[in-house]
Amino acid sequence: MTESTQLIRSSDTRTAAQIAASHLKRRHAAERRFKAIGLSAVVVAMTFLGLLLFTILGNGLSAFTQTYVKLDVTLSPELLGIGEQRTAEALATADYGGVIKDAMYKRFPAAQSRAEKREVAGLISSGADMALRKALAANPELIGTTQTFWLVADDTVDMAIKGYTSRQTGQEGNRLSDKQLGWLAELEADGGVTRRFNSILFSSGDSREPELAGLWGSVVGSVFSLLITLAVSFPLGVATAIYLEEFAPKNKWTDLIEVNINNLAAVPSVVFGLLGLAVFLNFLGMPRSAPLVGGLVLALICLPTIIIAGRAALKAVPPSIREAAAGLGASKLQVVTDHVLPLAMPGILTGTILGMAHALGETAPLLMIGMVAFIVDIPASPLDPSAVLPVQVYLWADSPERAFVERTSAAIIVLLIFLAAMNLGAILLRKKFERRW
Amino acid sequence: MNTANTNGTAKVRSRGLEVFYGEKQALFGVDLDIRSGEVTALIGPSGCGKSTFLRCINRMNDLVDGAKVNGSLTLDGDDIYHREVDVVQLRAKVGMVFQKPNPFPKSIYDNVAYGPRIHGMAADQAELDEIVMTSLEKAGLLGEVKDRLQESGTGLSGGQQQRLCIARAIAVEPEVILMDEPCSALDPIATAKVEELIDELRDNYTIVIVTHSMQQAARVSQRTAFFHLGKLIEMGDTEQIFTNPQQPLTQGYITGRFG
Numbered sequence: 001m002t003e004s005t006q007l008i009r010s011s012d013t014r015t016a017a018q019i020a021a022s023h024l025k026r027r028h029a030a031e032r033r034f035k036a037i038g039l040s041a042v043v044v045a046m047t048f049l050g051l052l053l054f055t056i057l058g059n060g061l062s063a064f065t066q067t068y069v070k071l072d073v074t075l076s077p078e079l080l081g082i083g084e085q086r087t088a089e090a091l092a093t094a095d096y097g098g099v100i101k102d103a104m105y106k107r108f109p110a111a112q113s114r115a116e117k118r119e120v121a122g123l124i125s126s127g128a129d130m131a132l133r134k135a136l137a138a139n140p141e142l143i144g145t146t147q148t149f150w151l152v153a154d155d156t157v158d159m160a161i162k163g164y165t166s167r168q169t170g171q172e173g174n175r176l177s178d179k180q181l182g183w184l185a186e187l188e189a190d191g192g193v194t195r196r197f198n199s200i201l202f203s204s205g206d207s208r209e210p211e212l213a214g215l216w217g218s219v220v221g222s223v224f225s226l227l228i229t230l231a232v233s234f235p236l237g238v239a240t241a242i243y244l245e246e247f248a249p250k251n252k253w254t255d256l257i258e259v260n261i262n263n264l265a266a267v268p269s270v271v272f273g274l275l276g277l278a279v280f281l282n283f284l285g286m287p288r289s290a291p292l293v294g295g296l297v298l299a300l301i302c303l304p305t306i307i308i309a310g311r312a313a314l315k316a317v318p319p320s321i322r323e324a325a326a327g328l329g330a331s332k333l334q335v336v337t338d339h340v341l342p343l344a345m346p347g348i349l350t351g352t353i354l355g356m357a358h359a360l361g362e363t364a365p366l367l368m369i370g371m372v373a374f375i376v377d378i379p380a381s382p383l384d385p386s387a388v389l390p391v392q393v394y395l396w397a398d399s400p401e402r403a404f405v406e407r408t409s410a411a412i413i414v415l416l417i418f419l420a421a422m423n424l425g426a427i428l429l430r431k432k433f434e435r436r437w
Numbered sequence: 438m439n440t441a442n443t444n445g446t447a448k449v450r451s452r453g454l455e456v457f458y459g460e461k462q463a464l465f466g467v468d469l470d471i472r473s474g475e476v477t478a479l480i481g482p483s484g485c486g487k488s489t490f491l492r493c494i495n496r497m498n499d500l501v502d503g504a505k506v507n508g509s510l511t512l513d514g515d516d517i518y519h520r521e522v523d524v525v526q527l528r529a530k531v532g533m534v535f536q537k538p539n540p541f542p543k544s545i546y547d548n549v550a551y552g553p554r555i556h557g558m559a560a561d562q563a564e565l566d567e568i569v570m571t572s573l574e575k576a577g578l579l580g581e582v583k584d585r586l587q588e589s590g591t592g593l594s595g596g597q598q599q600r601l602c603i604a605r606a607i608a609v610e611p612e613v614i615l616m617d618e619p620c621s622a623l624d625p626i627a628t629a630k631v632e633e634l635i636d637e638l639r640d641n642y643t644i645v646i647v648t649h650s651m652q653q654a655a656r657v658s659q660r661t662a663f664f665h666l667g668k669l670i671e672m673g674d675t676e677q678i679f680t681n682p683q684q685p686l687t688q689g690y691i692t693g694r695f696g
Contacts, residue, residue, distance in 0.1 A: 250502055320539035324602070326500060327533035328552040328609060329525045338551070339541060 056416075060409025066198035067153040067161045067210060069124060069187060073103040073132065074146045086143070091136050096129030099149065108183055119180050121136045123187075125152040127212040150194065155210040155403035157184060161193060164402055175402070197347065201410060206387060206395070212402030213396070215411055219376045221291050221371075221386030222360060222418070228295025228382055229359050233302040234352055240303075241348070243311030246336050265304035272300045273365030281369060288370040289385035297369060298359035309351020315345040346433035353426035357419050363390040389415045448473040448643045449494055452493055453508035456489050458501065463489045466508065467669045469662055473612075473643045476635060478658035478675065482695065484571060485664040486646045491615050493517070494645065495531035496524050497675035501661060509605035512613070536618040538598035540590035540605070545582050548590040548601055549573060552609035559676060568608055577634050596627025607642070614638065616646040620653065632657050651691055655679050663687045 014022075061294050077083060079102055080094040100327065101121045111120045128151040135144055135149070156175040167185075169178040171305045176184065187193050207215030248254045276297035280286045286293050317340045325335040368373070379386035387395065389411060396408040447470035456464040464486045471477045479487035479588045489498065495515065498504040510517045517527060531551075540548050549569045552558075559565035569586075573579040578600045582593070590601055599619055606614055616635070620628040635644060647656050654661050655675060662672040663686070671678065671687045682688045689695055 103549050238529075282639060318539075320537055321541065322541040323497065323500070323533075324533060324541065324605075325551070327495065327497065327528060327535070328555070328605065329528035330555050334555055340556075343542065 028430070056409050056412050059406055060411075060413045062164075063201065063406040064198050065162075065195040066200065067158040068150040068194050068196050069153045069157070070190075070192040070194070071100070071107060071124070071149055071151055072146055073099055074106075075099060075132075075136065077143055077242035078142070083142075088137065091140065093410050094133070094134065094136070096132040096136075097126070099132065100124055100128055108186075111179075116179065119177055120183065123154055123157050123183065125154050125209060125211045127207070127209055128152045137244050150196070152200070152211050152219050153193070155401060157403050158211055160184065162186075162196065162406075164406070171418060177195050179198075201407070206392065207376060208374075208375060210401045210407055213404070213407060215303050215389070215392060215414055216390050217375060218387040218392035219414070220379050221294075222388040224291035224379060224382040225295040225298060225388055226356055228292055229302055230352070230356060231300040232296060232299035233306055233355070234272050236299075236320045237303050237306030237352070238310050238348055241307045241314060242336060242341070244307070245311045245314040246340065247332065251330050261304050261307050265308060268364075269301050269362050270307060270364040270368060273299055273368030275300065276365060277368045287324065287383055287385070289373045289375065291379060291386050291388070292382040293369050294366050294371050294386075294388060295382065297365045298362060301362060301365065302352075302355040302359050305355035306348070306352050307347075309355070310344070310348045311349065314340060314349025316347060346430050349429050350426045353422050353429070357422040357426075360418060360422065361390055361415065362396055366391055367394075389418065444470045445471055449510070449512055449645070450514075451493075451510045454490070454493065454510055455507040455584060456486070456493060456498065457503075457505040457507075463667055464493075465667045469669055469672060471613075471643060471645055472660070474639065476639050476644045476646060476657050478654035479610070479645065479647045480582040480649075480661060480690070481575055481656050481664035481670075482690065483649075484666075486667040487664045487668075488617055488669060490664070491617055491645060491647050494615055495528050495533055497523060497533065498536075517667065529609050530611055531613045531615060532601070532606035532609060534602050534606055534614065534616045534619045537622050538595055538602055540593070540598050540601050542589060542591050544587045545573075545590045545601060546586040547595070548607050549608045558609065572604040572608035573601075575607055575638070576600045577581040577630065578604055579638075591596065594627070594631055596623050599623060599627070599631055600634060603631070604637075607638070611642065613643045613645065616644065618647055618649060621649060628653070651679070663690060665690070 022056050046298060076099075078098045080096070081098070082094045092224045101117075102119045104124060104329060105117060108120050130219070131149060135147070138381075153161070154164070157180075158175055160167050160181070165175055167172075167181055169177075169181050174181070200212060201214050202219075203216050204212065204214030207213040244254060244257065276293060280296055281288060281292045321339050321343065322335050325339045326332075330338065371386070371388060372395065373385060373387070373388050374395070375385050377384070391413065393408055393411045396404045396411060449469075449471040451467050454464055454467040454469075455462065467486075467490060470492070479491060481487050492498045493506060493510055494512070494517065498506065506584075512527070512530065516522070541551065543551075546569055549572050550565055553565060553568045559568055563613045569598070570579065573582065578597060579599060582588075582601075590598065590674055593601060599622075603614075603619075619635075620631050623631065632653065635646065638644060639659075646657065658675045660673065661675045661678040663678065663682075663684075664668045665686050671682060671684045678687065680690055682691060
């Protein structure tokens with residue numbers, strides 16, 4: 001009791017250790033506060049990331065399956081309109097749509113009026129004839145027989161089966177008429193409806209019909225674009241980084257160049273798109289919408305990233321290695337190519353892949369050079385018109401059909417998988433080649 | 438000032454050597470002769486210019502931005518800083534061992550073979566093997582590493598790394614070997630081995646060593662030069678410098694009054 005009162009009384013004459021002790025509490029509190037703020041920031045970020053993945057996966061996973069309808073199709077030559085001809089050309093131009101319609105009318109004989117018949121036929125996708133054409137081309141003996149086919153359902157049916165649109169009859173705004181819903185229920189009761197892996201999504205190009213729209217065209221376009229980007233920006237960027245870091249004199253000109261390269265990395269990408277439009281399309285007359293031009297524009301966007309990453313990697317190589325090589329009589333170029341560059345390569349590659357991943361996700365500059373066009377064909381070369389993945393996302397997000405909502409998310413999933421694979425590649429490369437001194 | 442310098446068999450000879458790093462002058466009119474077949478030690482407090490002088494001899498200062506050299510510096514009578522001197526050839530003649538062991542992150546073999554390779558010294562693989570083995574042998578490292586020549590040079594101990602660096606330097610058959618505090622990062626046992634090696638190499642190479650340790654200078658060198666604030670204060674036989682210094686500054690430094 002007396003001791004404590006003494007302490008309080010002598011508070012004016014505390015020792016340094018006592019003052020430090022009283023500060024200690026506040027210092028610990030500040031540290032705890034900082035940790036809590038940091039942790040909550042991480043939690044918030046993770047929550048948003050989780051939310052993003054949850055919504056995208058929730059919306060998009062169903063697009064990886066597609067509804068198919070079972071139908072007994074009579075492949076009569078009369079309906080196919082080929083008569084006695086069995087040539088490949090005749091088979092290619094035969095009226096498979098008519099055959100399918102006929103089969104549907106037979107399946108639902110109750111549909112008699114024109115309007116009803118149109119509704120019956122509307123359950124099957126207008127692109128379902130592809131399956132028949134393929135089957136007959138592979139096996140012409142099937143002509144004249146009746147075969148069971150699983151045919152791609154129309155997107156409205158697909159949406160109803162997946163539960164995105166109402167199957168209650170008599171509701172406002174139903175995409176399927178009450179009769180169609182009835183037929184669909186009948187088909188389903190007979191086991192004539194199934195959901196299979198949506199191979200169309202990964203094998204065909206874009207389409208106005210959601211059930212026929214695929215990503216393959218834009219995947220090929222993206223690959224072509226990125227190959228061109230890599231081929232242009234990697235050698236240019238690495239050479240620039242090496243020159244600036246190892247050879248260029250340090251003066252105000254190189255300072256100016258360095259500042260400008262850093263600024264270029266921050267220029268909005270759409271500006272690069274306008275540059276590409278002006279230089280590659282209008283001045284050099286390159287083809288519109290082509291991955292070649294897209295790749296060149298993306299290379300411009302990538303260059304500053306690669307140069308900055310390359311310089312950082314070169315700077316990280318210890319000067320003692322340069323001295324050791326120079327001391328043995330290696331020329332400047334030998335010092336760089338034999339020692340500095342191999343040691344800096346993991347860093348340069350990591351920077352390059354991150355730059356490429358950035359380029360993979362770019363949309364705005366590609367809109368400027370016309371890569372936003374609706375293109376059905378799969379590009380065969382970088383000179384063919386093509387879409388790329390992010391632009392495909394943009395195009396599908398703009399489409400009114402309900403079925404494009406899930407396909408947009410599916411395209412985003414594919415894009416994210418590509419990005420994750422590239423980043424993983426960067427990490428693995430760094431792990432594999434990283435060296436310590 | 439440096440009366441003991443006038444010797445006819447000087448391998449490296451500097452007259453009025455001045456070095457500037459930008460505005461800052463690091464060396465003031467150094468006149469110094471380095472004789473062949475001897476170990477010359479450069480001593481002095483930090484920042485006295487001894488390393489700068491060393492790095493002039495193989496023009497390592499060229500790598501430093503803004504470094505400027507005036508005066509004359511000759512190797513066998515040829516001006517080292519002549520415009521037509523090829524730095525690559527000069528450095529093949531004047532090898533260097535650095536303060537911190539800096540083997541390349543390559544195999545032990547490749548570390549030693551790199552110099553001979555870039556200078557095209559070996560006609561075939563057998564000849565290159567021969568050079569590598571002889572160099573490792575001369576550096577007293579062969580016995581320790583002969584079973585693991587393909588392992589990384591960075592995996593060796595600090596002392597072994599430094600001897601690997603010496604092997605790497607002598608593989609290109611230099612005439613002069615410059616050593617910039619070669620033992621400052623080593624423990625006493627590794628230091629003793631390197632010092633022993635320096636003594637053995639003396640017969641075939643002209644060695645210039647910068648050291649902070651006066652005991653080391655006394656142990657390994659025949660001649661010693663004392664630098665202070667960019668000036669050469671005194672140069673003479675090692676024994677004389679340590680037992681009977683002529684200059685009060687030298688006296689002060691070696692008796693530990695400053696430094």
